[in-house]
Amino acid sequence: MRFLTAALLTVTSVAVVTVHHRKPHHPSSATVVRPMADRVSRSDVRRPLPGVEKPRRRAPVRRPGPRFTPGSGALNWTALAQCEASGDWHANTGNGFYGGLQFDLQTWFSVGGHGLPSQASKAEQIRRGQILFATRGRAPWPLCGGRL
DSSP, rough: EEEEEEETTTTTEEEEEEEESSSSSSOOEEEEEEEESSOOOHHHHHSSTTTTOOOOOOOOOOOOOOOOOOOOOOOHHHHHHHHHTTTTTTOOOSOOOBBBTBBBBBHHHTTTSOOOOOOOHHHHHHHHHHHHHHTTTTSTTTTGGOOO
């Protein structure tokens, strides 16, 4: 990789530009001298020099996040229920949220649930939680979703 160093000499009215390689005294290092105008602007200093390639930026490496497939069992639903409802899969505290995963009724019905979530089995709640997670991620559990 090459680094560009520019030194402007106003006394001699020339611009001296040295292109350095990472290793000192490398054969690809070069010094270019060119006449300078009376007034130098930033664009003059940044102008590409003949024979010097601009370093190419590498594209950022994007690492895919963990993929969720329903039924994979990769998510810790018990830890989520412990955080949401103190581990009580039949929680019904009267606040509009039910079961271990604290579904509200609209969300429960939207993922195919029947009756009250607090009356459904742990396995049924997890199955509905997996459907919800596949479409909305951790958003339905803003405080405890990080435990999944």
